[in-house]
Amino acid sequence: MNKELNRQKAPVYHQITEINLPKDECGFLANKMPYHVLSGGSQEIVIVELMFNAGVIHSNQLLVASTANTMLVSGTRHHTAQQIADTFDFYGAELRTDSNFDHATISLFCLNKYLDKLLPLLCEVIEESVFPETELKTLMADRKHKFIVNQAKTAVLANNAMHKMVFGAHPYGRRAELPDYDLVTSEILRDFHAVHYCAANCRLMVAGCVTDKVMQTIEATIGQIKTGRKSTLKDFVLEPINNDKTQIIKRKDAVQSSLRMGLRTIKMDHPDYHRLNMLTMVLGGYFGSRLMTNIRKEKGYTYGIYSRLHPQAQSGLLCVYGDIKSGHSQQVADEVRKEMQKLKDEPISNAEMALVRNYMMGELLQIFDGPFNCCEAVSRAIDLSSGINYFNEEQACILNTQPADLQEIANQYFDLDNMVTAIAGNE
Amino acid sequence: MIQFDRLTLDNGLQLIVHQDRTTPIVAVNLLYKVGARNENPERTGFAHLFEHLMFDGSKNIHDFDHHLQVAGGECNAFTTNDYTNYYITLPKQNIETAFWLESDRMLELNITPEKLEIQKNVVIEEYNQRYLNKPYGDWMLIMRYLAYQKHPYMWPTIGKDTLEIKYASMDEVNSFFYNYYAPNNAILVVAGDVETEQVKALADKWFGPILRRNTHITPLPVEPEQTVPQLLVLKRNEPLNAIYKGYHMDGRLGPHYHTADLISDILAGGESGRIKQHLVKEQKIFTDVNAYITGDMDPGLFIVEGKLSDGVTYEQAEESIKNELRSLWEKPINDHELTKVKNNIEVKKTISEVNVLNKAMNLAYYEMLGDAAMINTDADKYQKVSVEDIAQTAQRLFRHENSSTLFYKSAQTSKQ
Known part of the structure; x- marks a missing residue:
């Protein structure tokens, strides 16, 4: 038996600083x-x-x-x-x-x-x-x-x-x-x-x-295959968001309530997109996120609550979603807003920054583990941003972004006044 | 061909190492030989609740997820009726973090009554999300009750109902842990760009000091042969009429398991499957139909399910399924169909060898079944199945007295 084994101390970990991106x-x-x-x-x-x-x-x-x-x-x-x-x-x-x-x-x-x-x-x-x-x-x-x-x-x-x-x-x-x-x-x-x-x-x-x-x-x-012609698209207008920003759909027999919050936001080719993506990760993108910690780990109100950016050609969408214990979804919606406000008010700690940085680098490494894993992500980046180079930028962003940068991004893009809330369930 | 090394630590932990030099990721998969079938019938859902507690801090490590995320890793776990599987993928440079984390939670957990209470709530919300808060979400819960009289497959991994989880006590948590989460009841597989010596050294360092435990596994009751068909008609507020049929079939190591699996592919594998073509497209009895096997270690179920087209009665639906099943032995299938489903098995095997996590999980699973080397030979068993095997197995399988049928009669269909 190894008497000197210290289980309290984590093994030294090596920060991932470079990902081997495939050639496109x-x-x-x-x-x-x-x-x-x-x-x-x-x-x-x-x-x-x-x-x-x-x-x-x-x-x-x-x-x-x-x-x-x-x-x-x-x-x-x-x-x-x-x-x-x-x-x-x-x-x-x-x-x-x-x-x-x-x-x-x-x-x-x-x-x-x-x-x-x-x-x-x-x-x-x-x-x-x-x-x-x-x-x-x-x-x-x-x-x-x-x-x-x-x-x-x-x-x-x-x-x-x-x-x-x-x-x-x-x-x-x-x-x-x-x-x-x-x-x-x-x-x-x-x-x-x-x-x-x-x-x-x-x-x-x-x-x-x-x-x-x-x-x-x-x-x-x-x-x-015959060449044909490229489709043209008419111009669509995105009207300002209606005054009605909350909708509750009553379902008496539901044993849980589905909460969906959405905010129109920047597209994948915007220079701030990478940092907004990182901020969304902090909020609700991984198991240790602010939302999971608050709503699942501390309160036990949900099996899972997440935030993510949906890249689309005409407008980005920041979305928060979770299925919530009946009777608590309004409270959870308030908590989501509080967590977002907190990210506007205070910079995240250096420790949390390091955590998210390492987690995201690990995630990127896993995405680029073989051609099948990365196919979907690369495809999206080709269509909506700068292709493989998007991931070079992503790496640079993950490695270099500081807490103050994320706070700035939060203040710029967490536009709580224009965020909508939909709840379906027995509320 | 997947190469691997296999050894056993002094404390009984089985260790398998598979080398794959093509990936920067290493997979660490730890399988505990305990599932819902090992539960106390009055504490069903316990194995799965326990899986949640495994992420809530161990003796020396307060926050499992935090340390893994810092090392750039991902993890998850699942509980089946037969076993519980924990897996981590992380950059190969940080492999030791996985050993540190996994060994500490095998050594001793740090569960408090407060943490237990919160995880009970989370599991209840999982129960609601997955099984109750959607149409037909509880069909398998009910099917198990219809089909099984004795075997613990009569309850699902999530538990019979949420009440039993609420009553789980700290004592029960602790005794479950010491009995089942022992090195001598686990299989550790490491797959990636690693050397066996290196992995062995890490395993000795981190898992070696954990003492062998006096694990007691209660023998499971054998399910008697079903002699009377079961039928349950549920009048529900579900939107459409739906039918679910279950037939008892061989367990994972039974002689007819592979044949039954191929039969499910003949019926519903891909769009060209028989029941999809005949019952949806030609006869329009169903709008959607499927057939598959549960794949359990002990004798499991062969499932056929469908959503009825508007205006079709239960009797018509039942009869159409029976006709399709009967034709498997009355008009033997042709070679083309058999080759088709065998080709599909070959492709599935190739795909399963693409990533290290998949390989690690499969090695652990086959080792639990008795021999990790089956990862390379199991597919051959499918290739040996003949047209006659299909007919004979189908005839034995699809006897009416071997069936359990659940019919959701929609309270809404009259309105449509």
Whole structure:
């Protein structure tokens, strides 16, 4: 037995001062589609992700962008939905569609050895989807059911109310209602698809074991997608936030209340974004954050309460969210404001600064552990900021920011007068 | 092929080291062989409550999270019916911090009645968030009661209800800790850019001094074969009619486990799965349907679930599921379908080997099952399954008397 072991004293830790960022190799395919490659990893797997400017803001009608995206795989001129699903499943591949306010993506995750079997079909679903009426009906029956189930969730109700208050009439604030599901037709989808799903309106990301052979296969398939034209976007106006900044949605049978607080804020390409991101981390971004310490650790009112920045193309959003013990959500909302005010009034201690600095460097190191982990973060930085360089700036910010800087940022951006609060539950 | 070294410390702690030179991150995974199945039937939810207490400070370390975050690390834990798993990922330079933290909380906890009270509240809010405050959130809680008569799988890891957690006392906390959180009841796996000698030295330094404990594990009751089908119709204020069916199946090491797993993929793996194609797209009985296995160590459940389309009756839904299951043995599946689900297993295995944390967790899990080397051989068992195996296993599995059915009858559907 080692008698000299001192368990009171932490082992010496080494500060992480540099992260090995991947090289972002980029260029254009023959059809002018821009591409980015994140190469690495020890397994022969690859992700091919195509991102189109075909998000919610690109359509005047609700649900059109997401439905067009989901239904890419619902049948083409040459294959039925079942044949498509069967082919991707047969090779153990994962084909995912996903859309948000700004973009719509379709991505393929498969073993390298099957890529040449699957890419032609991927191109076919992107270019030659036909949006069959019967498939649309089946999909909408499911989506309506999911909508109805979601309306029974306090988290969904509070989240929607918060977004509506923050973004008003802007597309970011709009939410579909049940009747909207019956207004989407195959024809509308075909029109939307014809305009938005082309090479000039797309960005390709390839991550994983990206060999020359992979790039040749991609050039021979995705590189042949018709060029088309880049989508234009009309100018949206963000009106000042309405006077009504609190909304309570009463749900008698809820056993918990969902609290969502939101504040419109800067975008990811703003020079202060990194520091605001760091401040948001202090507030509620990790387990030891101010909010978790106050509301979970000290009061036990929640399983989790967090704050985060949502990077979006047209406006940033700072959001606080948590599911709270019934009867306490107003009190918790007040506590959130107090914690934010505290960050405006007092600089954080050097110890807390060091803690957050080390934690964030560790987090960054973990994000850049292999091409699959960092794919999503890099993709976002390419679209909304300066690409890989964003993470160089991020590192510099984490290592150099001082408590006084964060206090200044808090005073500039924690605009409590314009922060909205939505609560859904038995309050 | 995942290479690893395996050794046992004098105090009984099992140690596994896997080297992966490609990553700056090291994963430290500590598995305790205790889960909800080991709980006192009057204190269900205890193993999970205990998992929360493990983050509340140990003998020499007041704030676990603080020290880990300072070292740039992340951690979490989960409790299943079979085991409790704690994991840390951190920069490899700071690996010793993980040993310091994990060994201290194996040595002795520092729980006060106040901390216990707060964690009880947090767990109750977790219970509410995950199981009660959303439609159908409690289906598995009810399914367990329908399906099990004797085996402790009859309660979920979160506990039968929140009342039992409220009564947990400090004495119970302490005796649970000394009995189960012992070096001789744990498996430590370290994966990353490390040397076995280096890891062994760290383990000797930090875990070596912890004494072996007199751990007593009560043998678990064996669930008798189900002979009568169970049906529960719940009239609820849920938005839609929904059906959940559970069939008893083999445990993780049982001879038909892998076959049953493949059957679930044939039925609902990917969009091309049979029940998704037949029951949602063609017959439109359901708007959403799924099939999967619980994957427990002891005999677990094969689940089929679905949300009924508007206007479809319970009887029609039940009959359509039965028809699909019956066709697995009446019209044997074709080679194409079998190859498809086997290919999927191959891809899943490749993906599971991408990151060190995943590898560390899997090594610990297979070692608990009996042999960490199964991480390299388990996938072969799927490849050996034949068309006949599928038919025979399906026929034995999906007997009506082996089923438990939960039907949520919506009080709202008449309005739609």
